[in-house]
Amino acid sequence: MAQRDHYEILGVMKGATPEEIKAAFRKLASQHHPDRNPDDPAAAVRFKELNTSYQVLSDPQRRAMYDRFGHRAEESGSPFANNGPFAGGVIDFSDIAVDGILGDLLGVFGVGRGDKGDLKRELEVTFEEAAFGTTKSMRYARIVSCVDCRGSGSSPGHTPDTCSACNGRGRVRFQQGILPIAVERACQRCKGRGTVVVHPCDGCKGSGLVSNENEIEVTIPPGVEHGATRVVTGAGNRPKPDKAAGDLELEIHVAPHPFFRRAGDDVICAVPIAFTHAALGAEVVVPTLDGKGKLRVPAGTQPGTTLRIKGKGMPKRAGIGRGDQRVEVTVEVPTSLTPRQKELIEELAKEIGDDVQPQRKGFMDKLRDLFG
Ligand SMILES: [Zn+2]
Ligand SMILES: [Zn+2]
Incomplete structure (x- = not known):
């Protein structure tokens, strides 16, 4: 039977870098993994094919041989063939970290295996809070290990049984037919934990984890920009009782303001004035970050003119002082005039x-x- 080209199987070019090969394999292996396609026997075949191709192309020596001799390099008699001295080896998929497929431990909480508990949340502040800084208290839910069972998942007086499917290793190894490799993956019975809860704890229903409300104070520095992030150490999830909690990363969202928008250190604000003000000059009331302010509009001001109010902008990002407020003047032409007007x-x-x-x-x- 004609064998397909290893490059073609992984969908990469002949000159692909090791990183490109690894990335292509990760993507395809994740798509065709038998766990994800339980009803499709073709997926298992395709998965084996991908493994074989990756085995060859990820090994510089085997790849060089394959490039030179093609599939003959893999035939029996070749040192790299199934029964040759360089065949075999174990792929540990945790090394490739195919997300959400292997060892998807505690997936209900979105806490994966090896998860340090880092959390991401958004924190909204007003335009004024972003300008002058503030301290905000914030309540949010995080996942912590259950105190009732100290994270074991078993009700008091009981301990989890060692998983019989993996003998407590949490991982199982299986040889797949003609494949020259043994594939290792998380044990499905115990979800990689090595133990099975027989008498579930009431507090956590056996998962060992509970959702908890946490409250923290967050200091927002003056001049913070939309999309800026702040990390609160130790405020993330704490899935393991013997390990420190992860960090909480906050993305700051500055709410839109009815008058202002930001441009670097400056604050921009559009102000409509009457055509008589524009012609004759006037003192008009304008909003500023510090409350109502007065602005002198000179006689003969044209529509679209930008006037500046010094020092009423955002705190300067590079040091002391504040930017300016730029007032964009729009001139309004009167509508529905009385006969006298x-x-x-x-x-x-x-x-x-x-x-x-x-x-x-x-x-x-x-x-x-x-x-x-
Ligand atoms: Zn519990
Ligand atoms: Zn197991």
Whole structure:
């Protein structure tokens, strides 16, 4: 029977790096693992095929031989063949860590084997809290080992039995047909623990773990940015009673503000003003991080002008002081005028000339040059 090319089986190029080969194997082995495809016998065949190809291509010597001689390098008589001196070896899948497939211990809680208990949560702060810093108290659920049974899962006075399927090793090794390797994986009966709970603890139903509410105080530094993370040591899950708790990583989310948005150290805010203010100049009320503030709009301010209020921005990321507040001026044209208002503006329109509107004057001049 013609054998398929090992590179083709793993879906990699001939010149693939060891990392690319490993990554391709991880991905495919996870897809075709028999545990994940219990009803598909073809998956087991494919899985064996993947193993064989990976065995060859992950070993520099065997790969070199394969590149030179093709499948003949693996035939009997070759030192690398099934019965040759270099055949065999044990793949320990924990080394490849195919997530969620092997040793998926305590999966109900999302705590995997070898899990140190690190947790991730989001913490929302207001725009003002992000600007000036604050201390926030936060309540969240975390997984800790059950105190009733000290994490054993067995009710008081009982101890778990040694698992008979793996003799307490937690892992089983099996030889697969013609494969020149023994595959090792977590014991399915005891989920890799090596022991089986016979009299489950009432508090944790035998899992040895409970969900607990925890409260912590988190210090938010002034000027913290959206998406910044803070790590609270020891505030994560504690799945093992004899090991320290994992860490809690908090991702800071700064809530949107009705007026402000951030640009580096500056705070930007759009402020609509009346066209009369823009023409005549005015002192207008603007929101600032420190409350209501006053801003002098000079006479003749154009729409889209940005005015600055010094030192009303965010705390500077690189040292002392604060950024500025940038006020983007929008000019509002009045709508639904009363007859009296309309009359006044009409009078103004007759009175006003292009001389005081230089942009319009320039535009009209160009128009005349072009079309006469
Ligand atoms: Zn318990
Ligand atoms: Zn077992």
